[in-house]
Amino acid sequence: MYLVIGAGEFLGDQVSRALAADVPIIELNADADDETMADAISAVEVVLNCSQAWSPARRLQFRKSPPPLVQRIVAAARRARVRRIVHVSTADVYGPGQPGQANENSQLRPVHAFERLKLWEEQWLLESAADLEVVVLRPARIFGAGEDWILPRLMGSLAKGRVWLPAGGRARQTFVSASDVGRACLAASDRGRPGHSYLVGGFDSSWRDLLESAVRAVGVGGTIVDLPYDLLYLRALATETATAPGAPLWPGTYAVDVLGRHHFYDDSHSRRELTWSPSVGSFEQEMPRMTAWLSRMPEVAAALAAAAQMTPTSPPST
Numbered sequence: 001m002y003l004v005i006g007a008g009e010f011l012g013d014q015v016s017r018a019l020a021a022d023v024p025i026i027e028l029n030a031d032a033d034d035e036t037m038a039d040a041i042s043a044v045e046v047v048l049n050c051s052q053a054w055s056p057a058r059r060l061q062f063r064k065s066p067p068p069l070v071q072r073i074v075a076a077a078r079r080a081r082v083r084r085i086v087h088v089s090t091a092d093v094y095g096p097g098q099p100g101q102a103n104e105n106s107q108l109r110p111v112h113a114f115e116r117l118k119l120w121e122e123q124w125l126l127e128s129a130a131d132l133e134v135v136v137l138r139p140a141r142i143f144g145a146g147e148d149w150i151l152p153r154l155m156g157s158l159a160k161g162r163v164w165l166p167a168g169g170r171a172r173q174t175f176v177s178a179s180d181v182g183r184a185c186l187a188a189s190d191r192g193r194p195g196h197s198y199l200v201g202g203f204d205s206s207w208r209d210l211l212e213s214a215v216r217a218v219g220v221g222g223t224i225v226d227l228p229y230d231l232l233y234l235r236a237l238a239t240e241t242a243t244a245p246g247a248p249l250w251p252g253t254y255a256v257d258v259l260g261r262h263h264f265y266d267d268s269h270s271r272r273e274l275t276w277s278p279s280v281g282s283f284e285q286e287m288p289r290m291t292a293w294l295s296r297m298p299e300v301a302a303a304l305a306a307a308a309q310m311t312p313t314s315p316p317s318t
Contacts, residue, residue: 002189003044005073006030006051010146011088011178015050018182030069034076041076045083046189049073050181053121057149059240059249060113066128067121074129084133085125086188088181091138091174091199091265093119096257101264104199112254126195135192137184139200140265141258143210144178144286145293150258153250154211156299161222166233166260168226169208173263176202177280187276198270202278207259213283217291220303229260 002019006012007027016027028040030051041047053067054060070087077085094102095109110116122136143151157163184200192198208224215221236256243249251259271277280286294300 001026001044001046003028003040003047005047005049005069009050009052010144010148011052011142011181012050013146014144014178015048015088015182015185018179019048019186022186034072037072038076038079041073041082042080044080047073047077047082047085048185048189049085049087050185054114054117055149056114056252056254057248057250059243059245059247059252060117061245062113062116062120064120066124070121070125071128074125074132077129077132082132084135084189084192084194085129086185086192087122087125087134087136088185089122089136089138089197090115090118091140091201091263092258093122093138094265096261096263098262098264101266102199103266104197104269112252112257114254122197130195133194135188135194136197137181137188137200138197139181139184140174140176140202140267141263142178142181143175143283145290147178150207150255151210151214152297154207155214155221155294155297158211158215158222158224159220159297159299159303162225163211163222164225164227164232165207166227166229166256168224169211169259170206171260171262172204172206174201174204174265174267175210175283176200176278177286180278180280183279184270184274184276187274191274191276193273198274199265199267200270201265201267203281204264205283210283213287214290214294217287218294218300218304220300220307229256232256232260 002025004016005028007029019025026040092115095111110119154163233256236251236253240252
């Protein structure tokens with residue numbers, strides 16, 4: 001039995017759906033009380049922590065304090081003597097300044113608060129739960145239906161006419177579907193080495209490719225405008241400086257780096273060690289499962305409705 005923590009969140013729901021066909025699962029919200037968490041953990045062998053403790057959609061501040069949710073998971077897992085904790089982190093802990101493809105041996109150089117918080121969360125878990133089997137997964141850029149940070153904002157701007165992207169969104173990156181992250185979690189729960197971290201990738205592409213694929217799928221969209229990375233970064237820095245801690249932020253400097261810098265990852269070691277490989281190798285392959293969700297985005301739905309009203313209809317035949 002597997003416990004997926006993060007129900008009701010994008011990644012948690014996707015991981016649950018990916019696992020449900022293969023193993024019995026229990027889903028739990030990240031804000032469940034201690035008694036509920038203890039009851040759920042007592043019935044499982046493996047805990048999968050897919051919850052997002054910090055939202056990149058807000059202005060974050062780095063503080064070296066124990067992450068409350070992970071503390072609760074460790075305490076409950078220790079009491080229940082679960083076999084393993086699989087913790088889903090992010091490949092962004094390597095930072096935005098890697099000279100080429102990062103791998104498990106690359107230096108960790110987190111810059112932004114979100115990246116530093118995620119690395120601290122990993123380190124605290126591995127050190128504080130040394131008596132438990134802990135495996136950390138570091139997925140590349142996750143995409144899929146329900147993603148709630150970047151793609152909805154980009155599609156909303158496109159549906160209104162245009163979206164501004166650093167270098168036109170052509171920076172090459174490694175993407176992985178959320179469902180494949182679920183499959184990697186299953187592999188890590190069985191074959192991951194305790195105390196080790198594993199990169200999880202899918203295929204190399206760009207944000208521009210993702211947007212163009214989404215536009216073709218829903219049948220509405222605007223223009224992708226190319227702006228210099230430095231200009232957008234300075235604008236984001238000014239916006240971030242004027243934003244209160246914890247308040248919504250778009251785009252911040254972290255978002256500009258996610259969109260405008262290369263993020264390549266070599267996960268060949270993880271694939272060999274976990275005997276795992278992704279099932280999704282392109283945006284087009286996943287788009288049939290994303291189209292309905294994309295079409296329901298408010299700005300996209302409004303643009304589709306407006307286009308439908310403007311479509312001429314043939315007069316009835318006599």
